[in-house]
Amino acid sequence: MSGRPKGRATAPQFSFLLVIAVVVLGFVRVFMGHWREGSVLLGGALLLAAGLRVLLADEQAGLLKIRGRGVDVLLYGLLGGMVVLVALTIEGGPLG
Numbered sequence: 001m002s003g004r005p006k007g008r009a010t011a012p013q014f015s016f017l018l019v020i021a022v023v024v025l026g027f028v029r030v031f032m033g034h035w036r037e038g039s040v041l042l043g044g045a046l047l048l049a050a051g052l053r054v055l056l057a058d059e060q061a062g063l064l065k066i067r068g069r070g071v072d073v074l075l076y077g078l079l080g081g082m083v084v085l086v087a088l089t090i091e092g093g094p095l096g
Contacts, residue, residue: 012062
């Protein structure tokens with residue numbers, strides 16, 4: 001047995017669930033026809049993951065920890081920033 005109480009989210013689980021909640025909200029907005037807002041939320045979820053990865057210790061990062069802290073922050077931040085930039089700069093498009 002692990003000694004952890006069942007049914008309670010620990011800090012590593014909570015940080016990942018927070019990012020997933022923003023992702024789900026982004027997909028909901030996309031499916032509602034607001035693709036630009038949804039895309040910004042998806043990019044924001046990656047930026048949130050980068051911020052949490054900076055702030056949390058490796059033991060607390062949980063599933064946000066993939067590689068080393070620097071690599072995770074760099075990749076989450078770059079990808080999130082690019083998604084937000086593209087979402088904000090696309091004019092018209094097939095969905096807009």
